[in-house]
Amino acid sequence: MMGYLLKRLASLAVSLLAASLVIFLVVEVAPGDPASFMLGMNARPDTVAALRAELGLDLPVHLRYLDWLGGMLTGDFGISYTYRTPVAQMVADRLAVSLPLAAGALALSTLIALPAGLIAAARRGRAPDMAVMGATQLGIALPNFWLALLLVLLFALKLHWLPAGGFPGWEDPAAALRALILPATALALPQAAILARVLRSALLDILEEEFIRTARAKGLSRGQALLRHGLRNALIPVLTILGLQFSFLLAGAIIIEQVFFLPGLGRLIFQAITQRDLIVVESVVLLLVFAVIVVNFLTDLAYAAADPRLRHRR
Numbered sequence: 001m002m003g004y005l006l007k008r009l010a011s012l013a014v015s016l017l018a019a020s021l022v023i024f025l026v027v028e029v030a031p032g033d034p035a036s037f038m039l040g041m042n043a044r045p046d047t048v049a050a051l052r053a054e055l056g057l058d059l060p061v062h063l064r065y066l067d068w069l070g071g072m073l074t075g076d077f078g079i080s081y082t083y084r085t086p087v088a089q090m091v092a093d094r095l096a097v098s099l100p101l102a103a104g105a106l107a108l109s110t111l112i113a114l115p116a117g118l119i120a121a122a123r124r125g126r127a128p129d130m131a132v133m134g135a136t137q138l139g140i141a142l143p144n145f146w147l148a149l150l151l152v153l154l155f156a157l158k159l160h161w162l163p164a165g166g167f168p169g170w171e172d173p174a175a176a177l178r179a180l181i182l183p184a185t186a187l188a189l190p191q192a193a194i195l196a197r198v199l200r201s202a203l204l205d206i207l208e209e210e211f212i213r214t215a216r217a218k219g220l221s222r223g224q225a226l227l228r229h230g231l232r233n234a235l236i237p238v239l240t241i242l243g244l245q246f247s248f249l250l251a252g253a254i255i256i257e258q259v260f261f262l263p264g265l266g267r268l269i270f271q272a273i274t275q276r277d278l279i280v281v282e283s284v285v286l287l288l289v290f291a292v293i294v295v296n297f298l299t300d301l302a303y304a305a306a307d308p309r310l311r312h313r314r
Helices: 002-028 034-039 045-055 061-073 087-122 127-141 144-158 173-206 210-217 222-233 235-251 254-259 265-274 278-306 308-312
Strands: none
Touching: 002 061, 002 278, 061 278, 087 127, 087 173, 087 222, 087 235, 087 265, 087 278, 127 173, 144 173, 144 254, 173 222, 173 235, 173 254, 210 222, 222 235, 235 278, 254 265, 265 278
């Protein structure tokens, strides 16, 4: 297991280094000059040049990359060109919203999908299976931003149970959690539909295995056999989807954050792109790539725990 772990860690480090280089080069070659954007179209050339020197934009590209990478390794993400505040502090403030939102959406989607997938597989071809498949098809088809608007209309504007948007901060945990319920639900329902269909398909494949037939021959019902013996063997595709979903929920919630006016990472990177705040764009994107790679790394470890045979295949 230790050899497998070291190989995965080395792969993680190489992936991060390659990602940092690609991100830096892509952002740097994007059109537009941050200094000119900040000072306006009518700024004098010497003023623009002075600001570029202050921001370090006049240095050679390779020196800027090494300086940025070294800062990232030590936790210094640099200073925002627009807000003149440490990027690390801005990211930490936004993570306080995006991370609980993603975790809550993932937990909710899992709580919905696991029993739905089990019921559909155990009652294949019957009314519960058809109901689950119909609901999941609808969940996949509906855009999450449209679902978010429906949730706001029903639970915020009509029933007045939950706030329509905004985030009060974690000084009042109860109010903060209430503010995240609707966006987490809007993110979770489409993901739960995908996860339930994947789990159902995996469990139906497991039903054809010999050990399930043996369990059924010993008197277990189809549902009991799936729950006791089939679920663990169906975890590999489920874990894959869970890893991808968490990465998507953390990095891809820009539209939902806009709908609910949440100050998360999605809104931060959107604002940084429009303001040509390159240091913020580079740092946040690399952080999101790091999150994706780490989640995939943890997913690989979960694979190895669920099926020890996989440790010897890589």
